[in-house]
Amino acid sequence: MAEAVIHPIPPGTRDMLPDEMRELAALNERLHAVFAAAGYGEVRTPAIEYEDVLRRGDDRAAGASFRLFDGSGRVLALRSDTTIPIARLVASRYADAPMPLRLCYFDNAYRPAQPGRGQASEFMQAGLELVGSPAPGGDVEVIALVLDALDAAGLGRHRVGLGDGSLYRRLLASFGVPEGERPVLLDALSRRDLVGLATHVDGLSLSRTARDALVGLPALRGGPEILATDVEPVHAALAGLRACYEALDARGAGDRVILDLGLVRELGYYTGVVFEIYDPAVGFALGGGGRYDELLGRFGRPLPACGVALDVQRVHTAMLAEERLAARGTSE
């Protein structure tokens, strides 16, 4: 047998050969059929964008980290998500379009690979963007559709974790936590460090009610019972989440939902509900999304919007893990 001649490729990238590609193509096709049947038209945006355009959407250009220069010295960036490019596209190309606008995409996105995390720096996303449809109706449409699409793809046990990206910020404001103290609490929450969060909150000399809410809420997840509270600022802050859950429940998707008051998503543009998709066979989220009512305004078209992106390779991994569990005759 001839010996392979190895030439390196960048860390976090990989080649895909026909067996894998065949399965990924079949998976994408099933997802696309569900998206298309619901009226979502497929779009494609360039993989490279002007960095200052991405920064309009998110101060950190949504975490874009691969940069290059064009011939005139302008900074280009490989997109790290497709939501910001689609916000740009909607502002530029759909000035007179009737709303809501339903778009979907199947495209690669790029983020730096972190060693040891088994993470790809180039990954394939399948996503939806629903523009011009406010909460909770738009959120419910997107969440129900992504659950259906995964059913069609062949998963059966997937669930959606549903939280509110603005909940903790609003609680900090309504309990009068000084502005200067808020970033350290939000940072602990974003790192899922509940021990550090409790330590910092205890150092703030707040009322017992405020202390218990700020420490206890991020650990609350489960069914609709976790939304019950007598504490007024908390009750008000949970209104959006309650409306979204009730509408999902009315559509028959209630048992697919895990309410999660500590859910955080790394991108900064979310303004309302945020969610992640899980499958019990794998220990990582398959994708996620949320409501971003201010993003399109930054591109000159103030419109409410909501979207979701699935990591197609992670969905593929979950499908194989489910198959293996089924073959072993075990269920978790």
Add this chain to the structure above:
Amino acid sequence: MTAGEGLRIAVPRGSLFEDTLDLLDRLDVDTSEIRSNDRKLLFEDAGVVTMRPSDVPTYVQHGAADLGITGKDVLLEQPEREVYELLDLGYGRCQMVVAAREGDDSVAESLRRLGTVRVATKYPRIAARHFADTGRQAEIVEVKGSVEIAPLTGLVDSIVDLTATGRTLAENHLEIRETIHECTARLIANPVAHKLKARAIDDLVARVRAAGAEDP
């Protein structure tokens, strides 16, 4: 009795091992097989898998274990791990310190005359962050074992290491110059298990609290 309904917990061998097994005993987990068999690693009946402490976040992040127990030092050294830190278990208390040879000012001298200090450590990221945060330039030398001998042999000016009693440092004529972090054992959880097995995890956390962990 297992750690909890269908839960698998990653247990660190090494200095946290005994205290962790004592905690599991108080939770009515049968640890007799784990105590009697130090070559076996996976105990399906008890829902326990044992490993070195620095591997615990890896297994938990990837969902191979739902929960894990490891030192805060390990978590600080692996900040990119996506795991929930649920509880400070209170035991295994030790300090991450900067230490140097007794009565020797080579750290200050190196900083003054060479602009940088050489630091040996098994915790390169904690060490690099500490010197960066305190505005000093440092050249971090990663070693895998017995870091105490690094300053004695002239490899470095100082070390960053974990110490509980300070005895090993003293035996090697080293003294603590700065304390970087207080570290204790922590209970961590996989983010997906934290949602999908919420009831079992919350139940276990409540039992750990009742069994005498420090409330966060």
